[in-house]
Amino acid sequence: MTENKASEDKPPILGTWNKMYIVVLVAHFVIISLFILFTNLYA
Amino acid sequence: MHIVDWLVLIGTMLAIIGYGIYKTRKINNVKSYLLGDKDLPWWTIGLSIMATQASAITFLSTPGKAYEDGLGFAQFYFGLPVAMVILCIFILPVYYKLNVYTAYEYLEQRFDNRARMLTAFLFLIQRGLAAGITIFAPAIILSNIMKWDLNLTIILTGAVVILYTVLGGTKAVSVTQKQQMIIILIGMFIAAIIIVFKFPADLSFKDSLSLAGKMEKLQVVDFTFNLDKRYTFWSGMLGGVFLFLSYFGTDQSQVQRYLSGKSLSESRLGLLFNGIIKVPMQFLVLFVGVLVFMFFQFQRPPIHFNDANLIKVQQSEWASELDQLEKEFDIVFEDKMTSLDVLSAQIDSKDEAGIVQAKAAYELNLEKDLQIRSQVDSLIYKVDSDAILEDSDYVFITFIINYLPIGMIGLLLAVIFSAAMSSTASELNALATTTVIDIYKRNIKPEGTDQEYLRVSKIFTIAWGIIALSFAMMASLFDNLIEAVNIVGSIFYGTILGIFFVAFFFKKLTNSTRILSLFTMGLFLGIFSTSVLHSTFVETTFPMLYENDVPFVLLSMAIGGILGYWGSGTFFKPINGSSVIVGALIAQIIVIIIFTLDKFEFIDLSYLWLNLIGCVIVMFVSLLVQNFSSSPTLEKSGS
Secondary structure (H helix, E strand, O other): OOHHHHHHOOOOOOOOHHHHHHHHHHHHHHHHHHHHHHHHHOO | OOHHHHHHHHHHHHHHHHHHHHHOOOOOOHHHHHHHHHOEOHHHHHHHHHHHHOOHHHHHHHHHHHHHHOOHHHHHHOOHHHHHHHHHHHHHHHHHHHOOOOHHHHHHHHOOHHHHHHHHHHHHHHHHHHHHHHHHHHHHHHHHHHOOOHHHHHHHHHHHHHHHHHHHHHHHHHHHHHHHHHHHHHHHHHHHHHHHHOOOOOOOHHHHHHHHHHOOOOOOOOOOOOOOOOOOHHHHHHHHHHHHHHHHHHOHHHHHHHHOEOOHHHHHHHHHHHHHHHHHHHHHHHHHHHHHHHHHHHOOOOOOOOHHHHHHHHOOOOHHHHHHHHHHHHHHHHHHHHHHHHHHHHHHHOOHHHHHHHHHHHHHHHHHHHHHHHHHHHHHHHHOOOOOOOOHHHHHHHHHHHHOOOOHHHHHHHHHHHHHHHHHHHHHHHHHHHHHHHHHHHHHOOOOOHHHHHHHHHHHHHHHHHHHHHHHHHHHHOOOHHHHHHHHHHHHHHHHHHHHHHHHHOOOOOHHHHHHHHHHHHHHHHHHHHHHHOOHHHHHHOHHHHHOHHHHHHHHHHHHHHHHHHHHHHOOOOOOHHHHHHHHHHHHHHHHHHHHHHHOOOOOOOOHHHHHHHHHHHHHHHHHHHHHOOOOOOOOOOO
């Protein structure tokens, strides 16, 4: 695979890979927040 | 086991393996065999990555861990999504651009053949040992509980894996893993539902959670910054990132999974899918363990979960003592259940004083429970001083065999075998690929034909399979072998990651080089200062420092970050092969020394941090050696 082809790869949704990464990290943040909530709720 | 369970178990296994062999029946060249035609979609890659990481011991041990310690182990995976994003940005495009078969091929293109050999060799040692344990660990548990012959269980599991891995190569591994992972997720989900339905009629799901919470089983997140505490938010988010970067970015058993993707996009999506699903999946597995714990609060558990150990005592001169302890255990269990009913009632009435009193009564009974179990351990030790007394690995399988309905036992055993086979298949496939591509083809026979490499790949898959099986069968001869292999892994991963970091980020000076140096040096000094401040010497000599450690740790992190940022810019030189090899060897020695100091309790350090320490030392020493070395560097270029 050439470098050009690699850089042309687009994600199927959201348009850019940076947006995809942000979605993953935000989802992770939400999951950890729910864990914290869960921990506090049953502490 | 009921005939229906046998049919479910064997039927599920045959269907998955048959599908794998059918889908790969036309593979006739080495590229297809080792890279699987590069036609896999993202969901197959994602499930395959998850199945490779989740071995059978994950599904046997993890619920047992939650049974004993609660949900805190979930924090171990907190760094994983971050690592997935870093891999997608920096590492995956490089592997695709260079069109490599193995991660270590890249190191030759970046440094030289020596760096490639050193890293491939470290991988083969570490993964070769781990493959044996991946087969042995579930086999010992299943054979003890199911009364199967240990060696026969090892041989049967291993032989089936070797068969389909040899026949279908990488693609067989990936397509079977997809089915195996689906079975695993469905099986664990149904198990969770069944356990809830087995709770006493007057105990609702919500009440059971309230009780589990009062018993401190539901604490997922712990923000304590304590280096000797194994699972905290910080060790997971910081130490875990380095561990997962190393595991997913440089371990061929994982690299091979995503290199077989249809395109760079599909591989990226597979990794991100893993990043989103993995943490909730581990939470589910742990949560099943907490549910099993709650179940055994109202259903008398065995006095010791490893039945094989109990049988040894029953057949010895200590049988009457065990009988007496069983009777005492019955009484304590009844008292414990009564105190739980009281606690549940107090929680319902929201009477805080009553809750505290009821909890104290429960804890008193729990203490008695633990004392009796400890006395049972002593009896087992008297009968067999080599017996493994820790029985948490046997909790979930005991529940499966004794309390799940007919059909579900077969399905859950299929889950465990699927997990064992999926991890082992990836490991054998990766070991064979590294041996053929990085050693045989590169150093022994560079001019061979495609068919010859295909044949050799199959031979090496069988050879590594036999080595893993032999190691698994000898494993019971060694004490603490599982611990030993985990240690080997954590000792080597940091060094391997350091070599790859130098390869990726110390070729030319860029912002990435400086930011990486800022973070790693900041964390490194933070860990170092915490370790010193928490030492016995500081605790006794300077108690003020010990009690007010946070400002000092933050200050050292800031100094480390500034030094890293400034130093990497000021002293930067593109690092060559000789420098990185010196850096890797020195880092390896230092990590072993640190581990030894921890082992003999001179310092307190969770093994997760060894990954970061090894990595930083490789980067630092390589840069240092390059600065004092007269050997040529690569051309320096600014960002």
